[in-house]
Amino acid sequence: MGRIRGSFATGVLVIAALASGTPLSGQGLVGHEASPVAPTTILGFADVNYVETERKVDEGFVLGQLAGHVTSGLTERLTFFGEVSATARPDEYRIEVERLILRYDFNDQFKLSGGRYHTPVSYWNTAFHHGLWLQTSVSRPEMIKFGSRVLPVHFTGLLAEGGFPLTTLGLGYAGGIGNGRGDEIARGGDAGDTNQNRALLATVYSRPASIFGLQAGGALYVDKAPAEGGFDVDEQIYSAHLALTRERPEILAEYARIRHEPDGGGETTDTDAWYLQAAYRLPLPVDAFKPYARIERISVDDDDPLFEPFGLDYKGFLVGVRYDFASLAALKLEYRDERFADVDEREKSLWAQVSFTFGEH
Amino acid sequence: MARGALRRVAVLGAIALATALGARESQAQNAAIAIVTNSRTTANDLSFLELRKIFLGEKQFWDDNSRIILLVRAPVARERDVVLTKIYRMGEAEFQQYWIAKVFRAEVSSKPKIVYSSDMTSELVTVLPGAIGFLPVDEVGPGMKVLRINGKLPGETGYPLQ
Structure with a gap:
């Protein structure tokens, strides 16, 4: 199996290099090292709780x-994720x-892609994806948890993105058009949109x-989403985030307002x-430990035509500590108080998680 | 008598050789780190901010729209320590996590190419259009271009990678 996978990867690289007209060898160097095409890289993430x-x-x-x-990399500018x-x-x-994305990079300012994404309407959704080892806490915030109905986690369509990294503000943007929510609003419309109205999104950062x-x-984010009652609801989502990803300290904050109005x-x-x-x-010598805390809220209007049937109100507080016992593995212990x-009444939980990453680092 | 003189000459010779080699090694250890690119790259002078954005993978194309191919020396090399400290401002673990996240978020097509020797850096910079890497200045060979950083060349006062 490993041989087949290795042969496949080599084959892809050879075809890609031939397609781009680039020599595979130069001055004794062979394979992807001497190719401008991005090599095939495989990363894995897993967790046990x-x-x-x-x-x-349970x-x-x-x-x-x-x-x-x-x-x-398929060519020097075309990449599959x-x-x-x-x-x-x-x-x-x-x-x-x-996620299933094919992207063409024109330059730093403009990259065009198509496929299935984690919707860039939330910072957490696009910063950590399904790599639990990358995130400090055991789980995602309730508002953007896997299977969330509050924010659309997935988006299928086209996305244009880019940035201006040398500007003082280091501005970046993304704009997209896609299928939006499916009949089950927690899922994206992967097999086609549920109505004739495509979702539109725009983000700037x-x-x-x-400040490194x-x-x-x-x-x-603007869409028309299907409600339980068989009618559509106009949906507008406004969100903002602030993320300071240095370790001392790390601060993540997000806010989203989801506005609904029945169609018609x-x-x-x-x-x-x-x-x-x-x-x-x-600090040293106990720098393997990272204590953390999180507070979160979801307040749903009692008359919300899309969310009301699902009971999405939530209040939560958690504290925990992350212990990086190896460079690519962490143990997290977390206490939660949630409503x-x-x-x-409030319900309390204790979680322990081992999460890790593996692959070609 | 002749044998004793011969022994003294041999010992003195060994000491002189060791001193010379030690001086050369010390010189290499203190040499400035040169930022080198493929000779066809149009850039000649980068600001330190621009250099940092390139090494962080945030600027991925040269001004002529050719793709930047970043080469980073494998761990334990002195020049890697200098680059991690002065450009990335990260330790080894933070650097590793940074690139795992960058690739996973699809913000880059690939992590930097890892090179295991100065010779490998030289060879890849020479053969790959758009390549950028770093070397101790006394190991820079022909066929590559040394970039000015903030208008300064390695060894000049104010060069940021001394």
């Missing part, structure tokens, strides 16, 4: 996700194509050169969702 909780859900050991990511996950369910493993690790930005007229409702997470890597819409 243990949970004790007051919630009425406890004990929980196998998380196994996520695989491949990047492969893919991400596939396997998630344990009570009766099966669910295999999901999380700044990475100022003067800082990103601030906002996004706008009716009451306009607003849902607000936000989180604030802070972490700090301890969900379907119960009247």
